[in-house]
Amino acid sequence: MTLTINVTVNxxxxxxxxxxxxxxLEFLRDVLNYKGTKLCCNTGECGACTVLFNGKPVNSCxxxxxxxxxxxxVTVEGLADGEKLHPVxxxxxxxxxxxxxxCTPGFIISVKALLDRTKRPTPAEIEEAxxxxxxxxxxxxxxxxxxxxAAERMEGSTxxxxxxxxx
Amino acid sequence: xxxxxxxxxxxxxxxxxKYGNEAKIIAGGTDVMVDIKxxxxxxCLVNIKRIPGMSAIEESGGSLRIGPLVTIREIETSxxxxxxxxxxxxxxxxxxxxxxxxxxxxxxxxxxASPSGETLAPLLVLGAKAKLAFSDGEKTxxxxxxxxxxGKTSLGSKGLxxxxxxxxxxxxxxxxxxxxxxxxxxxxxxxxxxxLVVPDSAAKTxxxxxxxxxxxxxxxxxxxxxxxxxxxxxxxxxxxxQAAQMAAAESSxxxxxxxxxxxxRWIVEALTRRGLEQTWKAATGKEVA
Ligand SMILES: Cc1cc2nc3c(=O)[nH]c(=O)nc-3n(C[C@H](O)[C@H](O)[C@H](O)COP(=O)(O)OP(=O)(O)OC[C@H]3O[C@@H](n4cnc5c(N)ncnc54)[C@H](O)[C@@H]3O)c2cc1C
Ligand code: FES
Ligand code: FES
Numbered sequence: 001m002t003l004t005i006n007v008t009v010n011x012x013x014x015x016x017x018x019x020x021x022x023x024x025l026e027f028l029r030d031v032l033n034y035k036g037t038k039l040c041c042n043t044g045e046c047g048a049c050t051v052l053f054n055g056k057p058v059n060s061c062x063x064x065x066x067x068x069x070x071x072x073x074v075t076v077e078g079l080a081d082g083e084k085l086h087p088v089x090x091x092x093x094x095x096x097x098x099x100x101x102x103c104t105p106g107f108i109i110s111v112k113a114l115l116d117r118t119k120r121p122t123p124a125e126i127e128e129a130x131x132x133x134x135x136x137x138x139x140x141x142x143x144x145x146x147x148x149x150a151a152e153r154m155e156g157s158t159x160x161x162x163x164x165x166x167x
Numbered sequence: 168x169x170x171x172x173x174x175x176x177x178x179x180x181x182x183x184x185k186y187g188n189e190a191k192i193i194a195g196g197t198d199v200m201v202d203i204k205x206x207x208x209x210x211c212l213v214n215i216k217r218i219p220g221m222s223a224i225e226e227s228g229g230s231l232r233i234g235p236l237v238t239i240r241e242i243e244t245s246x247x248x249x250x251x252x253x254x255x256x257x258x259x260x261x262x263x264x265x266x267x268x269x270x271x272x273x274x275x276x277x278x279x280a281s282p283s284g285e286t287l288a289p290l291l292v293l294g295a296k297a298k299l300a301f302s303d304g305e306k307t308x309x310x311x312x313x314x315x316x317x318g319k320t321s322l323g324s325k326g327l328x329x330x331x332x333x334x335x336x337x338x339x340x341x342x343x344x345x346x347x348x349x350x351x352x353x354x355x356x357x358x359x360x361x362x363l364v365v366p367d368s369a370a371k372t373x374x375x376x377x378x379x380x381x382x383x384x385x386x387x388x389x390x391x392x393x394x395x396x397x398x399x400x401x402x403x404x405x406x407x408x409q410a411a412q413m414a415a416a417e418s419s420x421x422x423x424x425x426x427x428x429x430x431x432r433w434i435v436e437a438l439t440r441r442g443l444e445q446t447w448k449a450a451t452g453k454e455v456a
Contacts, residue, residue, distance in 0.1 A: 001168060001169055001170050003170065019168070020168050020169075020170035020212050021168055021203045021208060021212075023200060023204075042204060043201050043204075043205070044197055044200075044201065044266070044267055045353075047264065047266060050266055053269070056240075056269045057265055057266050057269060058266050058269050058270050059264075059266040059267065059270070061200075062196060062197045062200045062201060062267075062270065063196060063200070063270060064193065064196050064200060064214075066170065066214065067196070067214070067216065110265070110266070113265075128265065129265065131264060131265075131352070131353060132263070132264020132265055132266045132267065132353065133264075
């Protein structure tokens, strides 16, 4: 049985077919061609596939694509404003929080969700926000630095960070 | 695979009747999606998320009614739960990652009936009741008879969990949920223990102690012998020790990759001791003598 999925991805309405068993991750990557969201464990453990689902971070590998009908989904491709990176992306680069980069899109989405919830996260809130994201390279210290830097920059600026923006 | 999105409980029940063992209810999908990928595809998925009236947390008299579609994160961020049922709040706070908490539902956690399910020992100890919908009517089932084995509830393949009713614990009581897992909240519990103590009004003796054990028997269980030892007695460290040993003896853990049976019994003993000490102190302001 094939289902038609009408969903808004990064501010753009799209419509495509999926099976009832298709995960949102497979749908984004293999049907809609948003390859920024990564496939890693495929069991909900690692956070590489994190996307915003109606504003909340979820692991898209364990969310059925069928549930995305009518939903707002934001992937890492949806954060930059044209050529200008989102402050969270820029902070990850500036602090050297990216090594192989495979975990990075998932982290960036989790951090975006954190900074949407709280402007000035405490160290405990930072830790909680990314505790569902695994990084095998960096040892996490630089990622925590990046989050603190992004929070500082966003607090200091008036940048309206749209969730859409991918044209 | 067939797929349905029923819009009422009765529509869902007739699908379950029609498809029998082929049908699989899906709520958040954090268990079902993984099973589809790595175990087996059901013949038919019944997505219950569109059924109205199953997504609210409501106060009614001296209890809280929680819809099965309420997510773990919604429970964790509910002021009502935090104030009235801190024990359940605690279990939801220690439940996997934010991403999973945003997706997983309490109904899914209950119906999965995993012995290690985070909310189960707390719900047992709180005296929760499940409202089960069957095609011939609704039934109220106490949690201590709901679980029949790993993955098995009295719902069988024909029923739907429609609501959870949780009475507020007695005034002056205190509860705690202690989870032992290798990677903290991120990991499935090796042992999970819920303790609720009710001291008498003079804070001298234990009117009642309730101890729920998770991940150490085919279903979550109450340590009823340990509870009986404690009832009506002044709490001192000797009694705490005896009750903790009794709780360990009442458990019947298995050995798996997360820990041996012997190790799990040890942890039951240690966490029961710690749980009794912590709740007694929180309820009475006094250390265990
Ligand atoms: C990475 C990861 C980490 C996890 N960590 C934890 C953890 O720390 N603690 C923990 O307890 N669990 C954990 N789980 C397991 C899982 O997330 C929970 O059991 C969750 O609560 C299931 O809810 P769901 O809505 O996703 O259920 P689903 O996957 O949709 O359903 C689970 C089961 O319940 C049935 N069902 C659902 N709703 C109903 C209903 N209303 N009536 C009848 N049957 C119903 C389904 O048919 C299925 O058998 C984890 C899972 C993953 C993937
Ligand atoms: S790929 Fe989804 S959590 Fe790892
Ligand atoms: S940068 Fe390589 S996994 Fe995180």
